[in-house]
Amino acid sequence: MEGLERIVREHPFFAGLPDAFCTLVCGCAKNVRFEAAQYLFHEGDPANQFYLIRHGRAALELHAPGRGPVTFQTLAPGEIVGVSWLVPPYRWTYDARALTLVRAIAMDAACLRQKCEADHDLGYELMKRFMPVLIQRLEATRLQILDVYGTHG
Amino acid sequence: MAEAVADPMLPQVARVQRRRRDGPDIWTLAIEPDMPGAAAAFAPGQFNMLTVFGVGEVPVSFSGDPAEGGPVIHTIRAVGPVSSALSRLDPGAPIGLRGPFGAGWPMAEMAGHDVVIVAGGLGLAPLRPALYRLLAERARYGQIVLLYGTRSPGEILFRREIEAWRRRLDIDIEVTVDHAAADWHGHVGVVTTLIPRAAFDPLHAIALVCGPEIMMRFAIAALHDAGLADEAIYLSMERNMKCAVGFCGHCQFGPVFVCRDGPVFRYDRVRAMLALKEI
Amino acid sequence: MPSAGQAVLTIDGLQQLFDLLKRRGYRVLGPTVLDRAIVYDDIASLADLPCGWTDEQDGGHYRLVRRDDEALFGYAVGPHSWKKFLHPPTQRLWTAETTDAGVHIAAEPHASERLALIGVRACEIAAIAVQDRVLTGGAQVDPYYLARRNAAFIVAVNCGTAGGTCFCASMHTGPKATAGYDLALTELLDGPDHRFTVEVGSEHGRSVLAELSHRGATDQEVEQADAVVARTAASMGRAMCSDDVHDLLLRNLDHPHWAAVAERCLTCGNCTMVCPTCFCTTVEDASELDGSRATRSQRWDSCFTMDFSYLHGGSVRSSARSRYRQWMTHKLATWWDQFGTSGCVGCGRCITWCPVGIDITEEVAAIRDSEPS
Numbered sequence: 079m080e081g082l083e084r085i086v087r088e089h090p091f092f093a094g095l096p097d098a099f100c101t102l103v104c105g106c107a108k109n110v111r112f113e114a115a116q117y118l119f120h121e122g123d124p125a126n127q128f129y130l131i132r133h134g135r136a137a138l139e140l141h142a143p144g145r146g147p148v149t150f151q152t153l154a155p156g157e158i159v160g161v162s163w164l165v166p167p168y169r170w171t172y173d174a175r176a177l178t179l180v181r182a183i184a185m186d187a188a189c190l191r192q193k194c195e196a197d198h199d200l201g202y203e204l205m206k207r208f209m210p211v212l213i214q215r216l217e218a219t220r221l222q223i224l225d226v227y228g229t230h231g
Numbered sequence: 232m233a234e235a236v237a238d239p240m241l242p243q244v245a246r247v248q249r250r251r252r253d254g255p256d257i258w259t260l261a262i263e264p265d266m267p268g269a270a271a272a273f274a275p276g277q278f279n280m281l282t283v284f285g286v287g288e289v290p291v292s293f294s295g296d297p298a299e300g301g302p303v304i305h306t307i308r309a310v311g312p313v314s315s316a317l318s319r320l321d322p323g324a325p326i327g328l329r330g331p332f333g334a335g336w337p338m339a340e341m342a343g344h345d346v347v348i349v350a351g352g353l354g355l356a357p358l359r360p361a362l363y364r365l366l367a368e369r370a371r372y373g374q375i376v377l378l379y380g381t382r383s384p385g386e387i388l389f390r391r392e393i394e395a396w397r398r399r400l401d402i403d404i405e406v407t408v409d410h411a412a413a414d415w416h417g418h419v420g421v422v423t424t425l426i427p428r429a430a431f432d433p434l435h436a437i438a439l440v441c442g443p444e445i446m447m448r449f450a451i452a453a454l455h456d457a458g459l460a461d462e463a464i465y466l467s468m469e470r471n472m473k474c475a476v477g478f479c480g481h482c483q484f485g486p487v488f489v490c491r492d493g494p495v496f497r498y499d500r501v502r503a504m505l506a507l508k509e510i
Numbered sequence: 511m512p513s514a515g516q517a518v519l520t521i522d523g524l525q526q527l528f529d530l531l532k533r534r535g536y537r538v539l540g541p542t543v544l545d546r547a548i549v550y551d552d553i554a555s556l557a558d559l560p561c562g563w564t565d566e567q568d569g570g571h572y573r574l575v576r577r578d579d580e581a582l583f584g585y586a587v588g589p590h591s592w593k594k595f596l597h598p599p600t601q602r603l604w605t606a607e608t609t610d611a612g613v614h615i616a617a618e619p620h621a622s623e624r625l626a627l628i629g630v631r632a633c634e635i636a637a638i639a640v641q642d643r644v645l646t647g648g649a650q651v652d653p654y655y656l657a658r659r660n661a662a663f664i665v666a667v668n669c670g671t672a673g674g675t676c677f678c679a680s681m682h683t684g685p686k687a688t689a690g691y692d693l694a695l696t697e698l699l700d701g702p703d704h705r706f707t708v709e710v711g712s713e714h715g716r717s718v719l720a721e722l723s724h725r726g727a728t729d730q731e732v733e734q735a736d737a738v739v740a741r742t743a744a745s746m747g748r749a750m751c752s753d754d755v756h757d758l759l760l761r762n763l764d765h766p767h768w769a770a771v772a773e774r775c776l777t778c779g780n781c782t783m784v785c786p787t788c789f790c791t792t793v794e795d796a797s798e799l800d801g802s803r804a805t806r807s808q809r810w811d812s813c814f815t816m817d818f819s820y821l822h823g824g825s826v827r828s829s830a831r832s833r834y835r836q837w838m839t840h841k842l843a844t845w846w847d848q849f850g851t852s853g854c855v856g857c858g859r860c861i862t863w864c865p866v867g868i869d870i871t872e873e874v875a876a877i878r879d880s881e882p883s
Contacts, residue, residue: 137419149411149419154428177416217449221421222409226443227352227382229256229310229823239650240603240808244613265612284606284613284804285797310822325613327606471821473793476650479811480790481818483840486847491649507763509832 082107086183089130090156091207099200106189112136112176118159125168127184128160134180139173150222151215152177158211163187239476242282242327243269247320248302254386256309257353258318259294261302262326270303270328275360276335276467276495280475281305282327283320287313290472290490292357293331298367303328306356306388332475333494336361336439337465345373345431347459349450351380351422351442355388357467357494358441362396369401373436376403376429380422380446383408384415403430422446423453433458441467448505451498461499468493468501485510516727516735517708517719519695524582524706525556526722527665527693531626536663539595540628541588546574548588550595553628560585567674567747567858569867580704583629583697586673587857591786592634595625596658597641599810603793606804620657629667630691632684633676636855637786638664639690643849644789663714666691670699670738674747675858677871681752683855685742687711693719696735707735748858750871751878752842755852758878759843763835767877772831774866779812781860781868782837787853788812813837838873 083104086092092100110129112118118129118136129136136159139147150172153159159174159182168187194201248261262281264270273279273293282288289311295304309318320326338361346365350358365375377396381387387406397404405425407418418425422442438454440447447466454464470482470489482489485504487496504510519527531538532554540553543560553559565585566573577584602618630638642659645652666687669676678684687694692715695706707727710716727735782788792811797804811818814833819826827833845853854870861869 137413139413145412147413149413149415150409152407152417152419175413218421218424221423221445221449224445225382225409226446227380227386227409229308237651238617238653240806241617242604242615244606244615282795282806284608285795285801287795288793288806325608327615469821470826471819473791473811477648478645478650478652478789479792479808480813481792481811483836483844486844488848509827509829510763510836 082109082183085109085132089132089183091130091158095203095207099203102193102197102200103185103190103204106186106193107183108186110182110184112180112182114176114178116176118174118176118180118182119170120173121170123170125160125163125170126187128158128163128187129174129182129184131155131157131159132181132183134176134178134182136180137175137177139175141173147173151218158208161208161212161215163191164208240329240474242280242288242329245303245326245328247322247324247326249322250318250320253306254388256318257306257388258309259304259306260317260320261295261304262328263302264328270300271331273297273303273331273360274335275338275364276357277331277333278357278475278494279303279305279328279330280332280472281307281313281317282329283313283316284325284327286316288327288329288473289313289317290332290475292467292494294356294359296363297360298363306353308353329475332490334492334496336467336495337437337497338364341365341437342371343373343435345436346375347426347429347431347436347438347454348375348377349422349426349438349440349442349454350377351446351450352382352386353388354440354442354446354467355379358439359389359392361439366396366399366402374403374431375401376405376431378405378407378422378425378429380407380409380425380442382410384411384417405429421449423449426450426453426457429457433463436463438464439466440464444469444505461502462497464498465495466498466501467495516732517710517724518727518731519706519708519722519724521556521582521704523722523724524695527718528553528555528628530718530721531663535624536626537623538626538628541583541585543574547572548574548585550588550590550592550627556582559583559629564671565673567676567862569675569861569869570864571674571867572862579699581670581697581699583667583669583695584671586669586671586676587631587634587859589784589859589863591784591857591859592627592630592638593641593786593789595627596638596662597645597652597655597789601654601808603806603808608802608804618654620654621661624661624663625658626663626665628665630664630687631667631669631678631857632687633678633681633855633857634786635664635666635687635690636678636681636683637857640787640849640851640853640855641789643851644787647849663718664691664693664711666694666711668694668696668735668739669742670697672742672745672747673858673862675861675869676746676856677748677750677858678856679743679746680749681852681854681856686739691715696738698731698734698738700734705731707731748856748861748869748871750854750856750874752852752854754878755874756843756846758874758881759839762877762881763839765877765881767873767880768831768835770876771834771868771873772829774868775830775834776865777814777830777833778865779814780863780865782812782814783810784859784863785841786857786859787841787855790818813840838870842870842874
């Protein structure tokens, strides 16, 4: 468990998190690995875990009939795969696939939600870290929607 | 006082030497003036006015290598009557050429600095001459980073050339697309997401940005977040142009004429106008 | 360079001036009545001038009214300005001929006619100087404008009557012409003879005057001429407090007043057509059906059109608000950044010829008075 705690502590996402909280968080964490082309999760699956990438890259995809899988975002080391675990119905709305060998920390979503409910200070520390991720993704998505490279009018 | 004055509105006659398709609706033309040696030297970031006789004239940035003599290279997107007519010209067809016009990329200022190039879509074309120059004088510069974003993998401009540059050891290149099919293993996401991870020293870097105006605004915000000052960022603006010499009034952007004071501007000069709508 | 002494010309002397200029090969242009307005056109004799007419001008209002005297220049300015001749509405630029030998492009020859402009007001001299700066004062020169300009002979007239929409005094462009002319006349109607004091402004003007019957002006006549101009300066129809306009407008680009003006503005572009400094043009390409010949021509354009700022499938300035703001801020503010002067000479035409009477002096005042502090 000590090795895992060090890994969690060192992950950029948890930078600055007080030691006590780190220990709490580690209680929900485990080390995982995906081979290239393996899926981390599928659209519609219950969002039981989310992942902090330590090594490798993952693609977020949606499958469109007649179009096959369309990748709308790729994620790199240090980034979070999966935010749907934060809010009901706790269900994935897209596929996530490993593009390369991926080593990640898997966080048990239910476990973490429970601990945040029990300790609101922990909850707030995690919210402070998740909010910027959500907002950045929202802003980037807006730019993608505008299809700026297309011809208009 | 009534001596002969050079007529800036008079084109010279040139020929299309060859034409190559570089993407959906995107064509690169090699153009040779009829009068030998008449093609003026150009600076990266400048543009010519190209005429299709009887149809009209449009501004197009140089997209070739400034060190190479020979035909003038222009990459065009066929969107309107003139650019569509340009894209259909066969080798040997006559074309009118006026230029070079405008203020180009700050090549001299970049010496001794890291250079971060952020290009979106067709915006890579006006930046390519700068890249050629940077790579030809590689020792003059620090880190060179090219971040390129476009709609999808099929629309990556100058793809083979980018792949060739990528094989060099002295330039960092990242390419991203807005969306892709499963056979694409590169980045997917907007080009701004490449900026935080790019390796450059923000205190000693100069950024060159070119692409759709919205993309440039987002890219500049991301460059600010990465630590670049306004004075270290240059962008290439576009506006309606008819004369290219500051007489027709069309290209005004606040107090500046894009044809003559630009198209390349240091960001601090145009920051206030970029924040306003319909200026 | 104004000469130390002024001369006096009688009415006959003025006719002699027209005849002399014609003999010297000039096309003589001046004010004349046409379609119930005073316009600039070819003139041959005194009879062509608007003798005894004056103009009643206000926002969106222009009428000719009879005077109770025989003044030849007793009015302000009409819908035409001298740009009609110096920077004309259409100008062919070049012709390209395609033969078996290839394409040959021939530039349109420069105008061969020389223009004599009669009755140029101080505000118009200022406007010509503004266009000189735009079209010949930068790195590039418009050769057609330069050729016409260099060949022009200018006979200025100092205004004896201020117009209802005039504000040259507050723009520091008049009513007295101080430079930029070959000869400058001030009409004197008091006293025995209908006559003009004449100031010489160039060597060319001096050589022309030498061939006309004239005499030296008395001190009293010079004083009379000064008094005419002083009276005009004191009776301007409008005023614009102009010293701070650049900064005032550029820090109020999002002021709610722009939307208020936009409610009234029809974006008809009249103001740009009558304004003596508006210089914007567009180009048009045309060809023979068989493709053997193509031409390009330049014609006046207006920033009020939807096309003017067209880019990538739409206009950058599509709202009336943005187009009015562009015109007014260019004219009064960014013109300073581009050319070192105001673009406005206070002639008042834009006020008179606006169908809804939008008044540029009022719009500036409205923004100044309601500036959020």
